[in-house]
Amino acid sequence: MSIFYHLGRYLLFLRQMFSRPERFRVYWDRTILEMKNIGIGSLPIVAIIAVFQGAVTTLQIAYQLISPLVANPVIGSIVSDSSMLELAPTITCLVLAGNVGSHIASEIGTMRVYEQIDALEIMGINSAGFIALPKIVAGIMVIPLLIVLSIFLSNVGGIVAGNASGILTPDEYIQGARESFLPFNLAFSLIKAFTYAFIITSVSCYQGYYTHGGALEVGSSSTKAVVASAVIILFSDYLLTQLLL
């Protein structure tokens, strides 16, 4: 099916979703629950990736810039900037697309094939809103926090790796990171985080919601959700960088 068909149906899905909740309290409770699922569930993987990515980037930058003309703090500044601008938000969200996205799509897909979505509709509930809205709101609130954590931990990884391998001291690293720090970079990173959070959750909800068939199709929706979110994230990464930097 054509990309325009999906785009149109996705936009209609979003429009149907944003309507007044039948009962605010129930939606809110579900949002809190989803925040817990997304946040706590993804914490370990996000932390591991951040630390290693910071460590590897430090070693690699040191290897590429090995020269008496380059002062050690420069390494700290490059690592901390590239973590903040690109690596932490984009790499983390690509992994979250796999982790959170596939979970969302298969959960909703299962609800679809076992007629639970139809059951919601028959009760007079806006099923798209009821199912998707709490997940999207939760994602938008939690994923940026995970990104901030990821930025912090990748610098920790960089400091530890730099120190352990004798490339630069923690003081030099921090000095470099502080000299190059721009508040705008952090803002840019957060803009990315919010955008990707919306992409991951809404695209996965969409894929799950329009599952047809049985268990097999739930699996394929989940795969499609991951692939589609990842591609859209990379594309908007390019777009945002072009527009804002």
Added chain:
Amino acid sequence: MVEVNDVHKSFADKHILKGITATFQPGEINLVIGASGSGKSVLMKCMVGLIMPDEGHIVYDNRDFTSLDYKAMREVRREIGMLFQGGALFDSSTVQENVEFPLKMFTKMTPEERMERVNFCLKCVQLEGVNKKYPAEISGGMKKRVGIARAIALDIKYLFCDEPNSGLDPVTSRVIDGLIRDITKEFGITTVINTHDMKTVFDIGDSILFIHNGHNWWNGKKEDVKRSENAELIEFINASHFG
């Protein structure tokens, strides 16, 4: 009262419903029978708006359901209960939470009042002491009964059941039939049931709609079925052991 007026539905080039017209009365059990693949489930889904008919109207007590927007449609749906073939229970919630769910969404009851109502509904379907179990932990027949309890948690005016007995043993089937009949009579609900089960037809049916080739082939009271001279209907009934 639910009126179905000249409803057509096609999927790709397959014309499934070719102009179905019928009236379903309150306080009665209205059965829809027909061969497998004749379009009973499609008709039911059209009636509740899960599928949009290509042509024709569905009217709920003078409200033309087919011409309503999504919001107004949801208002009407709050008066509808539907029993799905597999129960369609929410599997991350317990039995109790499943039945409580519509009350939480649409009433201002306190938690105590809700519990009282949940227990009343579960008692109606003869299920007690399973409140804390998850759908995966109960049998198929029990799931259907929880489905009924959830469908009647709010005061509904219309009840739709798609093959309430399929996959159940004869004893449980009769229990479910009895429950549906009692609820229908007691609350004056307009009940529509799709079924293959001739025992259901003769036990609890009031009026019968026989779908054949996408048309309402025969339509009438249960008592008239045996006197009917409609060849296809006779053949359909005779194929079971109750002819």
